[in-house]
Amino acid sequence: MTAHEPYSGVFPAMVTPFGDDGSIDFESLSADAQRLERAGVDGLVPVGSTGESATLSHDEHVEVVECVSAAVENVPVIAGSGSNNTAEALELSERSAEAGADGLLLISPYYNRPEPAGMEQHYRTIADAVDLPQIIYNVPGRTGRNIAVETAVSLADHENIVGYKAASGDLGRISEVVERTREADFSVLSGDDAMTLPTLSVGGTGTISVVANVEPERTCAMVGAALAGDYERARSLHHELGGLMRTLFEESNPIPVKEAMAMRGHCEPHLRSPLSRASEGVRGELEDLLSDLEPTPELELEA
Template identity: 35%
Template sequence: MAYEEAKKRFRGSISPVITPFHEDEQIDFDKFKELINWQIESGSHGISVTGTSGEPSSMTVEEREMVMKTACKTVNGRVPFIPGTGSTNHQETLRLTKAAQEMGADGALVIVPYYNKPNQHALYRHFKAVADSVEIPIILYNIPGRTAVNLEVDTIASLAKDCPNIIGVKESNKDFEHVNKVLLKAGRDFNLYSGIEVLCYPMLAIGGAGHVSATANVAPKEVAELYNKWEAGDVEGAQDLHFGLMPLNNVLFRDTNPAPAKAALGMMGKIKPVLRKPLDVPSEKIQHDIRNTLTSYNLL
């Protein structure tokens, strides 16, 4: 029953909050807490950290645990807290997912292991072992553009069937046929989240549970309102927001995420726009375009 309740609670705009750094690339925990509070005050329905937007692969495991703990305390039960706990390393994934449970996280977002390109049987064994190691709900995270391997529909369906606490998947997958088949084979009560900005609205239309959109870092109110309007039956209003957000979505992905989002938040006075190497700030041309776009949205 707890997992069915989680499926109902984990809906809407789950914001994948960036990790702010000082000039020396150390974590700026004060700004981090400010960002989380701003997200919740702006209407985000959930908070996730240490996902792609949070630069987890540039952090030590200990740093990831500190970021997760800080976020968990800051959220303080106001909205669901679902940190990213996946890694290319299986043992690290187990450690971080267990840590999420121990600190009181509501669930965990677990990415397909990146770089090592496991086959589908290996992915099944990896995710099943992670799910079996904890009792909190698990959301799979499929992002083939980053991991070089796609979590196939049949693998997702098998995991949904065999692991009661695997309740959904974040699909950063531009293959809309694939995401339709996820709900067909895993069941329409399986929580499907869009991780592709232009598909946030279309996934709601086929029965998705919401979205985990990097754009929410910059425009949390509008990204949350897209879900609110759809849920309220305001189809035209949701469509207007879908198309209205497109220019912002486009400029925030002119360079590798989260570089444009951090540049934007820097211009908005929220953080210092520092990324950990090997990432760096966008080019001057892209920053110029980001500034013009933010101005057009009255975000500056």
């Protein structure tokens, strides 16, 4: 095994575009990956929750990773490959590596609600077997169980486990993970757009972001300003994006973000059942918000 660098910056949690028959629209997926790379993001994260991985077959999952990996040239592709079944997560991780993934994002086991010992064993099994940088993902709102801080800190000593995606909404927990892994080559990345700036303020290194699908330049400018210590500019951009961040989560992700991307011409708003199209109210809010967020020359120069 080799030592891996931690992650820093903006990593859009990509959507998976579908045609009106429910099939994957690989042409739009490839174009979207290239658009985000041109906008200046630091990496791409396909087949996570935002990518509707729960309704993709394993073969489709691998095909998405192959498509995104082939589409981009200079940014890493971090494939979502988690499962509540360790053997299944290991298989998805191995297949994602073969498909060209540069790293892995591993949601914690959902539904089973493992105890800390089982959680740690799950992650170490995959990290021991797959020599790619891996990010553990804490999102108790989807999984029903927090990754204990002690577990995250212990896993940070594994050379293949290089980061923690924080989507608990608990800044105290996030701050403790940062505090207790400061001596390790370990990234703490926000997994909640509204918490990105607070997470950076306590020592986080970036974000795996939904809003960056719609506003990659502003998101990159905000995170870049914060990492450079320019919190006045970072706060200004955070508040510019605030309304959009909130509306993107008024209904289950990725319902609103697909609608917003359709309004910008990046994909169709099709989702796989049981997800349904955004309500008229959310569509109206998005139209108003996007009309106020036109690209600016300044941001284009920074991207």
